Amino acid sequence: MKSIPVTILAIFSGLIVLAGFFFPNSFAAIIRTYALEMAIILAAFASLIAITNLIIVHWNKIFSEPDQSIYSAVFLVGFLCIFFAGIIFSPANSFFSRLSSSVIFTVESSLLALLGLSLAIACFKLFQKRKGVLGIIFGISTIVFLLTLGGFFSTNIQFSFLKPILAVLNSLPLAGARGILLGISIGAIVTGLRVLIGADRPYSG
Amino acid sequence: MDNFQFNLAFFIIIFLILALIIFFLFDRKKFLRIRPLQALVQFKKVFGFSIEQGKRMHISLGWSKIEGATGAASLVALDSMATYAQQSLLGDRPPIITNGSGDLTLLSQDIIKKYYRENNAIERYNDSRVFLSGISPYSYVAGSMPILNQDVATQSIIGHYGPEAGLLVEAGLRKDVFTLAATDSLAGQATMFALADEVLIGEELFAISPIIDEKAVNNASLHTQDLLRYLAIFGLILSALLKLVGII
């Protein structure tokens, strides 16, 4: 019973936004604008609530999971430092910008480098994990992309006769990428329509 | 948006709504049969064994906001999470659900509470098992990786991910965690194809709900999606032929 009015509200909102999209000069477009503004604000508040929840979770983990409490403690200390620094210096301050960016970008770059190592090992185990034709095709595509995007043929004039062949091979993954994008887009549209007609209700808790 | 685009979009929307309703009314056993995906079948077996062994499951929902362009993947992730969580909530070790956006956090908590309430076990609900682990892709993955130490046997990585999801899959491999991965990102799919135990490619992501949760509306959605794909293929071939002959 709880989900019925929520479902009605969701469907009504979706139809209003859709009508405002198709009829930009109508009254529905004005309502759509306000609805979108409210959605943006709600999303921002949802992020704040989620972050608060994250802090509570790590605070509880400090006491409930002693073996992993060090991670939670580091998280809380870092969060509090950045939070109070942002309040004191304001986000536009150069010191705050350097402080936060030096931590965030360093950590994220390190994780990306770690991902590179993991992918290198995955390349070695590719044919053990993916047996069959699909694995072989994936391996060939990867090699072609590495050669073309790595600029291998840009510096070797003597292999210029391979360029047309590689261009054809390169177009195949691009075509496949387009097909995948098209399929994903269609799936996204259908999924959105399911929410619009009330068949899919992730909000009906 | 010109008139052609407007008419085309309006036609597609009306067509989709009618197709969904018609397929929804069909007898899915006779007309709406779905080919099972081997990855989902295998994961279902492993998931069942893990529950029998009292192991935990990690459900990762991705970091895409629900209102974004990649929100469809998040909707699929929520749907699959509801199915898996419903089967394992009352087990010895309830699943741990992580996500990377605020709206996903609220929605997933709401769904989990709903199932606990339906099973008259709302007192067993714990916020520390459904939480936001990070607001950026890599921080989200980094926050989710320690969960694999909590006696996790299976994990489903369904939603919107980039290549950063490879870190989570790799951590699962080291912990002997069986991983099912599905995302709408091409870079993420390529990474997971090389690392994950089972992976879904392309629009197979949107077939998860009809397969694991056999509802008529899910089947109708999948068949409508196939129908639209056939229309797109037909349109591409037709436009190529018209361009070839010089009409357009």
Place this chain on the structure above:
Amino acid sequence: MKICPLCKKENLEDAVICINCGFDLNPTSSAEETVKPDWLESFRVDPQNSQADPYSPETDNNPTDSTPQDSPDWLTRIRERKQVDQDFESIQNDHILQNTDKFNSKGTNELINSLRQDPLDPNADAEDLINRLRSDDEENYSIDLSADEDDRSSFISEKSTDLPINDEWVARFSQIENPSTDEPEEKTPKDRSVIPEWIKQHRTSNASERIEDAVENPVSNWIEKYGNNDESFLEKASDDQLPDWIQPSEDSGYENSEENVAESVPSWLDDQDTSESLEFTAEEEQSQPNWVNEINQQASTEDELLADDLLPDWITEDIQDDEIDLLRTSNTHSSSTKEDEIKPQAGSRSMKWDAQNLGGEKGTGKKESGRMDEPAPPPFQLDQVPNWLENNEDLLNTSFFEEKETKEAFVPDSSNQIEPGELPAWLKAMRPLEAIVPTVIANLEKKHIERSGPLAGLKGVLSSQDSSQIYSPPPMYTSTLNITDKEKYQAAILDQLFKDETDFQTKSAPKTSFAAFIVRLVISLIILGSLTYSYLIPPAYIERPIVFPAETVRFASIVNGLILNADTTPLILVVIESEGASQSELQILTKSVFERFMLKNSGIAIVSSTPNGTLLGDNLIQNASVSNPSYNLDQRVTNLGYLPGGTTGIQGFLLNDSISLPSLSGDNSVSTSINGANGPFSRFDAVLLVTDNAESSKLWVEQISLLQPQTVMLVAAAAQSVPMLMPYVESNQIDGMEAGLYGAASYAQLIQSDNSTLWSFWNLQRIGAYIFILLIFAGGIWYLMQLLFKSRSSKSG
């Protein structure tokens, strides 16, 4: 003969329950049972109110009583007891010395021991009194059973002055009274008051002789022995001190009887643990009940006189006051059937229940504390019936409390006796508790006397308290499972089956072998070593691209056009779509571009749909401005900040919606210039999308091409997002793109930039790509070798 109203079966006149169906033939609520024929009932009534007592039994229900109707009740009772005392004295004088040696018989000792052993025996109250008396006078312990009658009489006379004759005493006394005392045949004063009930078990056809034997058995001595709980007394008691009738000798008069004493004493007495009895007795000796002392202190002179008047002479002569209590208990049973005597001896649950009830009625701490030490008595159950009760047909026919003695007494001709039915076990099990122990419940309800309130003096009117005490926790059983070797073997097989199932792994065992570790380590070292070596190569030796991608060429052309052909300084919107993980790559990609824009003193505005994007944009601009110190960052660069809402936010920003517009206040020239009437986006000459995220980049490309199609769209994309953006390049939605390090190197070559850092990373990327290709091949070869070895081993095996 009684006819059962339920099954119409004929039963004995004194039968309490039907022998066929177990129906209670004497309902507790019947009016007859409210009449107490026992002479002891008179003690329940206050002598001052005796005439008003509606339960005066003697005048109403005793047809054998010769007392005139017009005589007062108290006079009737006095006469009655006097007659009884005279009879008792005459009998006692003749036989008391002859039967003292019978006390030492085995059955009697066991009987005494059994009475001692039962901690919940109602006679324990009498024991309390006896213990108190023992503690009062040393002489009490040394009462010789063979002593002269005069000595004993004098002793009892002294003690009789302390006899607590009052309502409470009587009430306690009445609680162990037999409900079947209304049988007219047993209401003679002699039977009721003199002959102990257990003596009646041994009645023979020669009733008078046996009664004499029974009377001659020194009741007081028996009670003394009962009261003397110490073993010294038992040792002291010799064979010649016991009455003959107790002796199981062949010369005794019991050898011709149908049941001798030894037989009548149940076999369960042999099983009683004497040590346990002694322990309990010792516990009781440690403390005397308070109520006894209180009664003794409160005994008034009037009560003493009344006691002297009311009590029979044999009591005053033969027993002390404490023994009177016990004797009255026994005498109470004398008017009942034998079952009431068997019941306490057997130590059955009902007897314990009686004792429990008594303790609760008295409220004495001693008795209750005794029960506290003991486990709660379980309710009566059929499977707890001793074997001696079930198998001894002399004692039991259809119920534990029916006895053959009673039947024989009222059925002169055995040939006409109805064969008692033997209920099958399953029927016994189905019978309710009330059907099996009706007398217990009847006793309970009849013996409860209200002592205060408007119902004071009434009996059985409030039975809920008694009923609540019937129930107690069920008994605890222990059992031992005997397992044979075969069963152990089978259990091991079954356990192995389950173990195999539980040992099933969700997937293959973790391959954390040493070989895997070595592979992981070697690959990591190869990558790190090769990349380090390539970074150390001088830029002059690095091969530079000579073939440039088309999108990069267009990118360079557009940028040059913005710088060179514009009449005014260009205004560039820099959109950062990255969380910062690709900061190094993006920094290399954009450095040359930003340097070019700074040369023209272009205005730059930074916006991002991610929180980290704005920080990254600042870093990129600052990094590029190092080589252009003349460029005024504060005036020519503005950070519009984070654009929330994803697609909606981007759409709103492109449509100049107020909600998506960032703050443009300040003295920044860029902010002033873009803060026009048409919105900020319309003021930009080009949009440079710096991204490593294809999905968010798609949003910008699609929205800009849809909402602002005239905008120049440039993209500087990291390598990982290039494949997703290439379709937009081919569809001209992206005007120019710098794709990865290859595009950056190409752009640097096109503009003839000398960026040493770029060439170092360019070389690193090429070598890294080659290493990955080699790893793929190596992995494929490794896998083929594994397959080959497996196939060979399978063939050879």
